[in-house]
Amino acid sequence: MGLIQAPTPSVVSVDPVNSEGWITTRLDFLVNWGRANSLWPMPFGTACCAIEFMATAASKFDLARFGMERMGYSPRQADVLICAGRVPYKLAPVLRRIWQQMSQPKWAISMGACASTGGMFDNYAVVQGIDTIIPIDVYVPGCPPRPEALIHAIMMLQKKVMKDRMSDTAAREEMEPDPTSQLYIPPSLINTLSEQFGNSIPQTRSGQ
Amino acid sequence: MATKRTIEVELSTTGLGADGKPQRIPLVSGDTGGLALQAPPALEPELEGEHMLINIGPQHPATHGVLRLVLELDGETVVRCIPHIGYLHCGFEKIGEYRQYNQIIPWTDRDDYLNCIGNNIAFAMGAEKLFGIEITPRCTVLRVVGMELSRIASHLVWMGTTGIDIGAFTPFLWSFQERENIYNLFEGWVGARLTTSASRVGGMAADIPDGWLDGLKAFVRTFPKTLSECDRMLTRNSIWVGRTVGLGVMNPEEALNYGLSGPMLRASGVDYDLRKDFPYLDYETYDFEVPVGVHGDVYDRYLVRMEEMRQSVRIIEQAIARLPDGPVNVDDPRVILPPKHKATSEMESMIHHFKNVMEGPRPAIGESYVAVEAPKGEKGYYMVSDGTAKPVRWRIRPPSFVNLSAIPKMVEGHLLSDVIAINASIDIVMGEIDR
Amino acid sequence: MSGFTVIEAGTAPGLPTPATPKNVPHRGGDANPSAEALKAQFGAAIARVDVVWGETNVTIDSARALDIVRWLHDDPSQSYEYLSDVTAVEFRDRGMPIEMIWHLRSIKYRRFLRLKAPLATGQPLKISSVWSVYKSADWLERECYDMFGIVFEGHPDLRRILLWEQYAEGFPLRKDFPLRGRFSRAEQLRQALAANPEARYSMEELSIADAFQELPLDMRARIRGGESTGE
Numbered sequence: 078m079g080l081i082q083a084p085t086p087s088v089v090s091v092d093p094v095n096s097e098g099w100i101t102t103r104l105d106f107l108v109n110w111g112r113a114n115s116l117w118p119m120p121f122g123t124a125c126c127a128i129e130f131m132a133t134a135a136s137k138f139d140l141a142r143f144g145m146e147r148m149g150y151s152p153r154q155a156d157v158l159i160c161a162g163r164v165p166y167k168l169a170p171v172l173r174r175i176w177q178q179m180s181q182p183k184w185a186i187s188m189g190a191c192a193s194t195g196g197m198f199d200n201y202a203v204v205q206g207i208d209t210i211i212p213i214d215v216y217v218p219g220c221p222p223r224p225e226a227l228i229h230a231i232m233m234l235q236k237k238v239m240k241d242r243m244s245d246t247a248a249r250e251e252m253e254p255d256p257t258s259q260l261y262i263p264p265s266l267i268n269t270l271s272e273q274f275g276n277s278i279p280q281t282r283s284g285q
Numbered sequence: 286m287a288t289k290r291t292i293e294v295e296l297s298t299t300g301l302g303a304d305g306k307p308q309r310i311p312l313v314s315g316d317t318g319g320l321a322l323q324a325p326p327a328l329e330p331e332l333e334g335e336h337m338l339i340n341i342g343p344q345h346p347a348t349h350g351v352l353r354l355v356l357e358l359d360g361e362t363v364v365r366c367i368p369h370i371g372y373l374h375c376g377f378e379k380i381g382e383y384r385q386y387n388q389i390i391p392w393t394d395r396d397d398y399l400n401c402i403g404n405n406i407a408f409a410m411g412a413e414k415l416f417g418i419e420i421t422p423r424c425t426v427l428r429v430v431g432m433e434l435s436r437i438a439s440h441l442v443w444m445g446t447t448g449i450d451i452g453a454f455t456p457f458l459w460s461f462q463e464r465e466n467i468y469n470l471f472e473g474w475v476g477a478r479l480t481t482s483a484s485r486v487g488g489m490a491a492d493i494p495d496g497w498l499d500g501l502k503a504f505v506r507t508f509p510k511t512l513s514e515c516d517r518m519l520t521r522n523s524i525w526v527g528r529t530v531g532l533g534v535m536n537p538e539e540a541l542n543y544g545l546s547g548p549m550l551r552a553s554g555v556d557y558d559l560r561k562d563f564p565y566l567d568y569e570t571y572d573f574e575v576p577v578g579v580h581g582d583v584y585d586r587y588l589v590r591m592e593e594m595r596q597s598v599r600i601i602e603q604a605i606a607r608l609p610d611g612p613v614n615v616d617d618p619r620v621i622l623p624p625k626h627k628a629t630s631e632m633e634s635m636i637h638h639f640k641n642v643m644e645g646p647r648p649a650i651g652e653s654y655v656a657v658e659a660p661k662g663e664k665g666y667y668m669v670s671d672g673t674a675k676p677v678r679w680r681i682r683p684p685s686f687v688n689l690s691a692i693p694k695m696v697e698g699h700l701l702s703d704v705i706a707i708n709a710s711i712d713i714v715m716g717e718i719d720r
Numbered sequence: 721m722s723g724f725t726v727i728e729a730g731t732a733p734g735l736p737t738p739a740t741p742k743n744v745p746h747r748g749g750d751a752n753p754s755a756e757a758l759k760a761q762f763g764a765a766i767a768r769v770d771v772v773w774g775e776t777n778v779t780i781d782s783a784r785a786l787d788i789v790r791w792l793h794d795d796p797s798q799s800y801e802y803l804s805d806v807t808a809v810e811f812r813d814r815g816m817p818i819e820m821i822w823h824l825r826s827i828k829y830r831r832f833l834r835l836k837a838p839l840a841t842g843q844p845l846k847i848s849s850v851w852s853v854y855k856s857a858d859w860l861e862r863e864c865y866d867m868f869g870i871v872f873e874g875h876p877d878l879r880r881i882l883l884w885e886q887y888a889e890g891f892p893l894r895k896d897f898p899l900r901g902r903f904s905r906a907e908q909l910r911q912a913l914a915a916n917p918e919a920r921y922s923m924e925e926l927s928i929a930d931a932f933q934e935l936p937l938d939m940r941a942r943i944r945g946g947e948s949t950g951e
Binding site for chain 1: 788884892895898900904906911913914916
């Protein structure tokens with residue numbers, strides 16, 4: 078608890094005899110197939126994207142055909158955290174804690190422009206991209222993304238899950254943030270990522 | 286051990302009491318400490334044990350968003366409820382001071398995201414008041430159609446999610462299927478399903494396309510059947526009735542004093558609807574009824590909202606019948622962009638286009654407050670102008686914010702599972718509460 | 721099951737039929753009759769009455785705000801049973817005071833009234849709370865405090881409501897507060913993540929407070945030193 082672990086670069090041995098044998102590849106495929114087709118989502122729905130997420134789960138677009146109709150509201154029982162909606166700074170520690178409570182293997186989908194980059198809320202209150210708080214696997218653009226877009230993202234995630242290999246131990250290693258800074262990535266990088274984009278002078282000028 | 290202790294938690298605020306010390310909220314009060322919170326009733330004195338604190342949220346399937354309720358429980362009974370909000374505070378009102386009037390319209394989609402067109406229209410009405418613009422007859426009728434469709438859409442989400450909270454899953458699927466029909470209509474009109482940004486100052490983003498009215502008539506024909514199916518499933522269902530009757534009662538005077546509005550207020554026996562009492566968009570010329578409940582409980586709120594959906598269908602049918610031809614945007618170059626072919630060929634139109642896009646329309650100095658009957662209650666947009674293109678102050682009067690502030694009063698004495706039902710009946714949307 | 725007696729709107733005699741306002745002038749027009757009644761009742765405390773776009777704005781002396789609001793609520797000829805909103809406006813011109821705004825509605829008379837009270841910006845912003853008259857002012861005034869820093873005297877529980885209680889950047893809706901906040905994004909993130917999401921209130925706080933005396937000495941020292949339990 079609270080120990081800093083610098084991420085040790087793991088070496089994935091690609092010894093064709095030991096790690097890519099016939100049994101391990103079949104086992105990998107079986108495990109990944111099981112995981113990819115029953116990704117139980119943890120709907121961290123905050124705003125309008127949550128409504129589109131509910132519409133995706135409803136009958137017309139139907140997440141049940143992906144094995145995802147069982148919503149894991151308890152993070153212990155969920156596989157993929159779908160952050161649907163804008164995340165203000167007050168909600169940031171809650172999101173971090175929910176992510177930490179999920180057990181490996183876990184993935185995260187950042188649904189919508191606000192979760193991915195802060196969206197239209199470039200102001201004092203909103204986290205400019207939840208990838209500054211938790212590691213994200215798939216980003217879905219849109220405000221809100223259509224259900225088809227979310228389904229496309231889920232299928233991308235399924236492809237990513239199928240590429241997992243049990244022999245790759247680094248993939249499921251969880252890096253703990255430095256407790257003195259609480260941040261996963263250095264402050265200078267966070268500031269660069271959150272900088273205003275393009276010619277945004279009219280956006281931050283009041284009055285005229 | 287049957288003693289109660291008083292544990293005071295110090296607040297880290299500048300709220301100082303009369304003695305100059307920080308104001309404290311007693312956590313478990315043996316005496317009446319604090320003005321807001323009364324001493325919890327001693328329910329079974331001889332069995333009094335320690336009270337339990339349960340934290341619901343902010344991440345929770347049944348809180349309808351990121352709401353945190355801290356409940357002090359005596360066994361299963363709620364003794365006190367302390368709601369915490371702000372987990373979706375995104376600085377709407379601050380951003381409103383940095384955007385032109387037409388640029389604020391996408392933000393109005395996102396505050397109450399279940400009533401997007403309704404919010405767009407309410408804001409456009411407020412801005413048009415500031416500009417002193419009268420909209421065209423066609424726009425007036427189309428706006429009524431938009432608002433009522435939005436009301437139906439919002440009540441459908443409410444019905445589906447309340448059903449899930451209380452344990453009925455099927456109405457959720459039926460209501461979202463009907464919402465898909467409404468989404469198709471919105472998408473055909475303005476291009477977006479949910480966050481429509483449908484209105485502009487002086488008119489609408491677009492006129493309805495050919496054939497849209499046929500789609501609307503088809504919806505109006507099929508929707509009442511779905512509604513009666515949901516009605517048959519829920520209204521006389523003994524589980525539903527048993528879980529909703531008598532919960533969260535607010536009497537009419539309390540309801541007015543707590544500032545409740547919308548179906549919450551009408552279910553408590555106050556016959557007050559902004560469409561009838563402070564009308565807008567010619568609502569006084571439509572023939573519809575406003576349902577009023579007399580018991581003020583969750584069941585009455587359910588009945589009021591179901592009936593409101595039927596009345597909305599009635600209003601839409603009348604609007605279809607009276608839709609006049611003509612332009613949907615007012616012919617005022619101060620606010621409306623010229624048609625594209627003119628903007629690219631005539632110098633005057635090009636200058637108007639440039640000014641309206643780069644600087645934005647500038648109203649006179651003044652202020653306006655427009656309140657509409659949103660599905661959640663009295664939704665108001667108050668904007669103050671100093672003559673520039675961006676408002677000095679943009680205030681959203683959120684109905685769910687004020688409705689939710691009454692929840693400590695409503696859940697006292699009820700069971701834990703009733704808290705979920707009562708919370709669902711308020712029909713909150715956190716985007717509007719926290720802004 | 722007997723029910724409540726329904727309160728009807730607009731029960732006062734002689735009220736016009738409600739209609740959509742059309743062709744409202746920018747200034748001038750009929751004022752809300754309550755404005756005259758206020759002038760008669762409170763005299764000098766009513767600084768001015770304006771009718772802008774059909775809405776009556778009554779500017780009052782901020783020291784008499786609670787009296788005026790209470791009279792409007794209690795007096796049967798005014799009967800403003802409903803407080804719609806409490807908010808504030810700060811103008812871009814720094815010389816102007818901050819305006820406190822109350823939106824009141826009378827259900828019986830079908831009237832809408834806006835009260836304004838100026839607050840000078842040089843000194844601490846204070847005004848009396850109207851919570852004792854309208855319970856809806858509870859959260860509305862808390863939000864006003866959170867966004868502007870206006871202290872409401874007589875409010876039972878004045879804490880920040882939309883931002884977390886240890887928020888250090890200031891009061892967001894003030895005009896000297898920049899849109900993107902005062903701190904860098906990394907610093908804002910750091911402060912936000914350091915906040916405890918279970919504060920106010922949790923079983924942990926309670927049980928630690930209870931059991932503190934029974935804990936072993938070194939554990940008491942560690943907890944006093946700020947070490948947290950859990951994740």
